[in-house]
Amino acid sequence: MGQLNRTQSARHYQKALSLFPGGVNSPVRAFKGVGGTPLFFARGKGSRVWDEDGNEFLDFCNSWGPLIHGHAHPYVEEKIIKTLKNGSSFGAPTRLENELGQMLKERLPHVEKMRFVSSGTEAVMSALRLARGYTQKAKILKFEGCYHGHVDSLLVKAGSGLVTLGTSSSAGVPDSIAQETLVLPLNDIELLEQTFKAYGNELAAAIIEPVPANNGLLLQDLSFLQCLRSLCWKHKVLLIFDEVISGFRVAFGGAVELYGIQPDIVTYGKIIGGGLPVGAYGGSCEIMACVSPDGPVYQAGTLSGNPVAMAAGIAQLELCMAPDFYREMEAKTRGFVERINAYSKVKGYPFELVSLASIFWLSFNGKKTIHRADEIDPNMSSFNRLHDYLLNHGIYLGPSGYEVGFVSSAHSVEELTHAAQLFCHGLDLLYAGA
């Protein structure tokens, strides 16, 4: 494999193996997908990161999405430090929560009230409890290929049969919990209609990533999302948009703004915290009135609304509000993606980047756009070889072929052009003699 010097990373990894399961605090970091020693990072600035061996990389992982302005953006950094100097946590209200809350409420018509939490998982978990409390129903509908954090009810995969009750996809999730979740393939209107007909009166909520970006980039037909919206209304099922990735990424207002479809509850994470741990869920005043202390649905958090994290989120989102910010991010990403795709097409390679806004995914199966998880080619050997080549040439992609890459506002056009050239050369080597 690679020539990259990983001496220090390997040393830290050996130590970590004695401390953490798999040597990591979140599984994908272990490099199991691509093989080899995970890199231990020492520093990040703008579009670049440096590992413990001093290797420098152009970073397309960006902490899996949160860092839309790259690493240690001066404005975000300054706000964090200034706030931190006044104390890091009080377990009591601060005006920074109001400031971020007001910023969101003014710009997100589907968020009349919200609650801040500390992770995307926590936002989703709380949203499900709220939906069940509000509707007084128990079952949840989810879609194969969407990821919603490590929530028990959603660590569930389809069983056998067409419209299926879930079976757990993780040890430790009892069948009794998994069976409260229904799992459907994405983008299939017919199955959706059948399912609502059969189970509509038992469903508390349908949860979906409106831009599924955790298992490839599985763009959905607008008609499918619209159908889901109207079926939820018809059967009094709450529609939850999990916008932990897509929120503030595909547009400031996420997929809601992009597609013009309003959910009943929305969840945010990643970008909203400016690189610190923040999640949020929100909806109409009527639904949010069920949350304690106003209502009977209990939900709390010692570090919720943490002032330092709020300051980071405010600073990062202020930068996102610059005129034409999202248009420029998209244009920059499109230039990068189209350069690589045009090359791949001329060469006849069965490869292309699928992309939306500043998100891209490496598709090796030769299909233009795929909509469902079962259309992804499970053989990741091509991704793994390209990943290795790019890593050895100073480009860091998340270490799994199922994950998407992110362009940040810190990436310059020159850097993207250089990266595109490396992608093209990597493809040449990959397909040489094939």
Ligand SMILES: *Cc1c(COP(=O)(O)O)cnc(C)c1O
């Ligand atoms: C990352 C992610 C989560 C989980 O967020 P964490 O902060 O990792 O708990 C939930 N939903 C989606 C769509 C995500 O991408």
